[in-house]
Amino acid sequence: MAAPSQTTATTTHHRVLLPSHHHHRAVPPSLLRLPLRAARRGRLSAAAAAAAPAASTAAPSEPAAGAVPGKPTVLVAEKLGAAGLELLRGFANVDCSYGLSPEELRAKIPLCDALIVRSGTKVGRDVFEASGGRLRVVGRAGVGIDNVDLAAATEHGCLVVNAPTANTVAAAEHGIALLTAMSRNIAQADASLKAGKWQRNKYVGVSLVGKTLAILGFGKVGSEVARRAKGLGMHVIAHDPYASADRAHAIGVELVSMEDALTTADFISLHMPLTPATNKMLNDETFAKMKKGVRIINVARGGVIDEDALVRALDSGIVAQAALDVFTKEPPAPDSKLVLHENVTVTPHLGASTVEAQEGVAIEIAEAVIGALKGELAASAVNAPMVPAEVLSELAPYVVLAEKLGRLAVQLVAGGGGIKSVKVTYASARAPDDLDTRLLRAMITKGLIEPISSVFVNLVNADFTAKQRGVRITEERILLDGSPETPIDYIQVHIAHVESKFPSAISESGEITVEGKVKDGIPHLTKVGSFQVDVSLEGSLILCRQVDQPGMIGAVGSVLGEENVNVSFMSVGRIAPRKHAVMAIGVDEEPKKSTLTKIGEIPAIEEFVFLKL
Numbered sequence: 001m002a003a004p005s006q007t008t009a010t011t012t013h014h015r016v017l018l019p020s021h022h023h024h025r026a027v028p029p030s031l032l033r034l035p036l037r038a039a040r041r042g043r044l045s046a047a048a049a050a051a052a053p054a055a056s057t058a059a060p061s062e063p064a065a066g067a068v069p070g071k072p073t074v075l076v077a078e079k080l081g082a083a084g085l086e087l088l089r090g091f092a093n094v095d096c097s098y099g100l101s102p103e104e105l106r107a108k109i110p111l112c113d114a115l116i117v118r119s120g121t122k123v124g125r126d127v128f129e130a131s132g133g134r135l136r137v138v139g140r141a142g143v144g145i146d147n148v149d150l151a152a153a154t155e156h157g158c159l160v161v162n163a164p165t166a167n168t169v170a171a172a173e174h175g176i177a178l179l180t181a182m183s184r185n186i187a188q189a190d191a192s193l194k195a196g197k198w199q200r201n202k203y204v205g206v207s208l209v210g211k212t213l214a215i216l217g218f219g220k221v222g223s224e225v226a227r228r229a230k231g232l233g234m235h236v237i238a239h240d241p242y243a244s245a246d247r248a249h250a251i252g253v254e255l256v257s258m259e260d261a262l263t264t265a266d267f268i269s270l271h272m273p274l275t276p277a278t279n280k281m282l283n284d285e286t287f288a289k290m291k292k293g294v295r296i297i298n299v300a301r302g303g304v305i306d307e308d309a310l311v312r313a314l315d316s317g318i319v320a321q322a323a324l325d326v327f328t329k330e331p332p333a334p335d336s337k338l339v340l341h342e343n344v345t346v347t348p349h350l351g352a353s354t355v356e357a358q359e360g361v362a363i364e365i366a367e368a369v370i371g372a373l374k375g376e377l378a379a380s381a382v383n384a385p386m387v388p389a390e391v392l393s394e395l396a397p398y399v400v401l402a403e404k405l406g407r408l409a410v411q412l413v414a415g416g417g418g419i420k421s422v423k424v425t426y427a428s429a430r431a432p433d434d435l436d437t438r439l440l441r442a443m444i445t446k447g448l449i450e451p452i453s454s455v456f457v458n459l460v461n462a463d464f465t466a467k468q469r470g471v472r473i474t475e476e477r478i479l480l481d482g483s484p485e486t487p488i489d490y491i492q493v494h495i496a497h498v499e500s501k502f503p504s505a506i507s508e509s510g511e512i513t514v515e516g517k518v519k520d521g522i523p524h525l526t527k528v529g530s531f532q533v534d535v536s537l538e539g540s541l542i543l544c545r546q547v548d549q550p551g552m553i554g555a556v557g558s559v560l561g562e563e564n565v566n567v568s569f570m571s572v573g574r575i576a577p578r579k580h581a582v583m584a585i586g587v588d589e590e591p592k593k594s595t596l597t598k599i600g601e602i603p604a605i606e607e608f609v610f611l612k613l
């Protein structure tokens, strides 16, 4: 069994709370400009250079007919509000070509510096490859960027920006429209009357007043739906493991567990982003827990529901009705059982489609695209580099460490009062003025927020985003004696007032605690809760708590081996021999659910969790 890892000498230290102005210091303009020429001369790190909009390297293409030479060209591939088009036309040649086939898009793209889309255009790797390096910006006139291949954009030096707020109210209003239309059979009754029938008995509805509505995902859209449903006299509860209970109380909503939401709701409305954790969140197992006759509304993303399971739940009567704006595949197949089901009301992804929202989104995206073409970094940049290499230099591996610690910490959260209070501790021998932690704090914020939300965090918006979500991030410095050559000895991330999926991650202070260090340029996890471990932060991680006894590494290792999951690293931390120990196992592949179940069934394993880095 591996010996518990040792923390390197942390002699005496003094705790210093950083002054609060430190949290809100303006970002120097030099950090907000992307140094394009520097990128081409190779002065940026690979990642930063990849994401910085590079100037065209392609042979000059023929300008489109009527285009003003010297102005950039923006291709608008889906309908965009007039005010946004006007803004764009003041700055660029604008080509509005709606409904292009993939071939037509690929043919046009080498003539374009920017492309604006909504959810209907797939911007895959082929589009970036076809652009020959000219495409510098993709603007998504809306929230979800599931249709844009972000990795390919970044590799091709193309910045992606979105418009994250202007359609929130429209989506919430559409959720309410579906809720009310479904409960009174509006769509079905309308079709019946138009078919010449008069079926007053068939279309008796259900009332909303006094009914319980469970909102899953209490973010921007979810909270606006809650506010409106309260006005309809509904009892509104919400489940969101990361939302603030105070924010919910302020609008009279109680935050509850997923179990309570599923078992008590008469209506369930979905408002979480589609992530690996929310994929098929409503499935046979969760439908089986619901009240018979429950009604479901989905204006989030189709993928959060297992659509085949929903058909089964509708057929068995567990789900009385569903109202859906979004589908796993859009448009869905014409013979989709779900779409054609008589108890299902559907709309073709219309959540953001109001005149007002589209004007707002058009202005928001036009401003972001114009700014990006000018070389500015918009707050809504989705794949922006955090800072150029000059600033990154020695902090580079700590930046990776900071983001990974944030990602680990948030995945350990099970529930509680939402994430309100995060403390970051930096242990360093450097004087506080010699270590600017804004970038690290932004990366921790990115790690904490991106896995659970539709928001993308960059250096410009990090503090604002945390504040908007009610997360207070404080920083603490531990001054170590020793050489100030290494910028940081270790970083700890503590989340207070939450429960953990892996209770051993709660340290003596009652907070979820993870600690990491950079060793030989590679980020390592060195502590979980009160247990010291040592595992490099690459691939994914399994944490197990077990009775400290011989054979445990072999038992877990052989389950993973049998399932062809490659173990990259293993480390065991224990409090005392033959008591409890925490084992951290780095894995290259994501284990199947059944593999994780087998690990959980090993008798001496008391708790375990799988974490994606």
Ligand SMILES: NC(=O)C1=CN([C@@H]2O[C@H](COP(=O)(O)OP(=O)(O)OC[C@H]3O[C@@H](n4cnc5c(N)ncnc54)[C@H](O)[C@@H]3O)[C@@H](O)[C@H]2O)C=CC1
Binding pocket: 143, 144, 164, 167, 168, 171, 216, 217, 218, 219, 220, 221, 222, 239, 240, 241, 242, 243, 271, 272, 273, 274, 277, 278, 299, 300, 301, 325, 326, 349, 350, 351, 352, 353, 452, 453, 454, 455
């Ligand atoms: N149908 C349409 O036309 C539109 C759809 N949308 C979709 O609506 C969804 C919500 O958008 P916003 O409110 O802007 O995002 P948001 O990021 O403000 O809110 C999402 C919330 O979901 C929560 N969440 C994450 N994982 C969860 C889980 N496992 N269980 C419960 N809650 C969880 C997050 O903590 C967050 O509070 C997104 O999927 C977005 O793409 C947004 C606009 C228009």
Ligand SMILES: O=C(O)C(=O)COP(=O)(O)O
Binding pocket: 118, 119, 120, 141, 142, 143, 144, 145, 167, 349, 350, 351, 352, 353
């Ligand atoms: O903004 C979003 O996430 C939406 O789903 C809206 O999509 P749309 O712009 O209407 O194609």
